[in-house]
Amino acid sequence: MGKLFDKLYEDIRVREGLKACMNCGVCTAICPAAEFYDYDPRQIISAVQMRDDETIEALLRSETIWYCGQCMSCRPRCPRGNTPGYIIQGLRTLSQRMGYFVESARGRQQLALKRTIGENIMKSGYCLVPRNISPDLHPEQGTVWRWVFDNDKDIYARFTPSYGREGAGALRRCSEATMQELHRIFEVSGGKEFFDDIERYSEQKAREMGYNGADENYMMDVFTQNTLAEE
Amino acid sequence: MRRTKWEEYQKDIADDKYYYARSCIRQNFFPGSEKAFLDILRNDLGKDIFDDPLHTSCTGIGYHSDIVPFETIMTVVARQFALMHEAGYENFTSSCITSFGIYTEILNTWEEFPETEERTRENLFKATGRELVKPKSLAHTSDVIFHLRKEIAERMKRPLVNALTGEPLRVVEHIGCHYAKIFPKSGIGGSEFPYVLAGMIESWGGEVVDYPERRHCCGFGFRNYLVQANRGYSVANSQKKLESMAPYRPDFIVCNCPGCSMFLDKWQYTIAEMEGTTYGAHGHGIPVLTYEEMAGLVLGYDPWELGMQMHAVDVEPLLEKMGVEYDPSTKYLGPKGKYIGKPAAAAVNCSAGVTLYDIKK
Structure with missing residues (x-):
C-alpha cells in the first residue's frame, strides 16, 4: 500500500465509498458529468483501487477529478456499494492539501470558489447573498434577476422583515457573535487553514504563470476561461 | 410497481x-x-x-x-x-x-x-x-408538507385541476438529487420511486407525468455552475430534462430542491435567448414552482405574495388554467404598494428580440 493511498484512505468518505469495484460501468452510465465531459468515474475507481501511488498522484494533478458535479447519482445505483462521488471528494481534498490542484486548469478554479462562496460564508454566514450575484457575471439569471438585483430592498421587503438586518426572517444579517462563532469553527476544525492553503498554492502558481500573484486578473481568468477544448 | x-x-x-x-x-x-x-x-x-x-x-x-x-x-x-x-x-x-x-x-x-x-x-x-x-x-x-398533505387537502381552495376542462393538471415532479440519492432510506419513496412530491400532487387533484429523464440531475453540479467557465455542463443537463419532458406536455414543473427550482426556471430563459427554443405551450416556457408555491396556490394564497413574480418563466398561463383570480397590477409592487418598475421582456415569455442581454457575448 502506497503513502498517497494511505493519505487518501484516511478520508472517511473514501473508506465509505471504496469497496471492491467490478468495473461494471453503471456509475458512468448514470453520470451527468460523463455525458458532458470526457469523463469516466468507473476508470477513476478502478485506478484508485489499484493503490498505486504514481497513478494516484497523476489523478491528483489531473483535470479529470474536477469534472464530477457531486449529484451522487452514482451512489444508489452501484451494485457493489461503491460511491465514486465520495472518492472524488477525497481526491479533491487531498489534491488541495498537497498543492497539486494548481497543476490543472480545472483545479486552479478552486481559488475562484474560495474567493466567492468561501468569502461569502466568512463575511455573511451564507454561501450566497443577492448583492454578490451580479447580473453582469450571471447573464443566465436573466431579466427578472436584473430587476430583483436593482430593486432588492423593495422586493425582499415583501417577504422578510429583516433583509440585511438582524432578527428572524429570510436574508437576515447574522449577528457579530454568530459570525465570531463561525470563524472560530473554521479555525478549530481546519477550514481556515484549508482556505489559506488554496490562496498560498494559487499565489505560487500564478507567479509561475507570469501573473503578478493571485490577483484579480488571475482570479477572473480562472473564473471565466473555458479550457475544455485544450483538455 | x-x-x-x-x-x-x-x-x-x-x-x-x-x-x-x-x-x-x-x-x-x-x-x-x-x-x-x-x-x-x-x-x-x-x-x-x-x-x-x-x-x-x-x-x-x-x-x-x-x-x-x-x-x-x-x-x-x-x-x-x-x-x-x-x-x-x-x-x-x-x-x-x-x-x-x-x-x-x-x-x-x-x-x-x-x-x-x-x-x-x-x-x-x-x-x-x-x-x-x-x-x-x-x-x-x-417531507413536512407531504406529511400534512391531507390536512392541506381538507382546506383546499383551488385543486390542481384545469378550471376550463375539469381535467387534472399534468405535473412534472423533480426531486433534488441530494434528497434521497445519498441515503435512499431517508427519503419518502427512496431514490428510484420518490413519492414526496407525487403524493402532494395526487392529494391535491393533479396528475403526475412520467418521462424518461425524470431522475436525471437538474445540472447544478456545484463547481460546474459556480465557476462561470463551466456553466455549459449545467445548462446541458437541464436541457436534457426539458427536451425529455416536453413531449408529455406538462402544465408545470414542481421541485423540492431550491437549486433545481431555480435552474430549471433560469436555464429555460437562457435556452430561449440562445436558441429560441421554449418547451411549454404556445411558445412559452414551462412554469416551475416550488412545492411551497404549489401548496400556497392550493390553499388560496395570492401568487405575488408567494413571490412568483421572481420567476424567469411567467406563471400567468398556469394561474389562468387553474382559474386563480389574480391582479396583474399588483405583481410588481414593493412594500406599501409602491410600483417599482418591471423586468425587461424575455423570449421565454414569448417576447423575442427585446431582451437586455445578448447572451451569446
Missing part, C-alpha cells in the same frame, strides 16, 4: 414542534416560499415552528465545491443542532435539499464512525462553548 414500491421507504416525520433551518438558495431566489412554508404551518395548520435568527448556512455549497473540509461542515452542523436543543426543539427541518443530504450524511457518519462525532463535539465546544445534542427527527421541509 410504483404504488407498492414507494411504501417500502417510510420514515418518521414529526407532527408538530419543528426547528426551521433556512436555505441559502431558497431565501435568495424564493423568499416568498420560505415565508409561505411558515405561514402555512402556523396560520393554516396551527403548528409550532421556530425560525431561529442564530443559525448560519450549513456551508454545504462550499462543501460540495470542495473548499470546506468535512471536519468543518460537521462542526457547523453540530452548532445548528446545538441551537435547536437550546431553543427547546428536537425535530429539525431543513429548507435546503443539499443541507438535508448533508445532515443525513453527517448523522450516518457519526453513527458509523463514532470517533468523528466525538471529535466534532470537542471542536464545537472549543469553538463556541455549545454542546451537541442530536435531533430526535430530521426531515426536509417537503
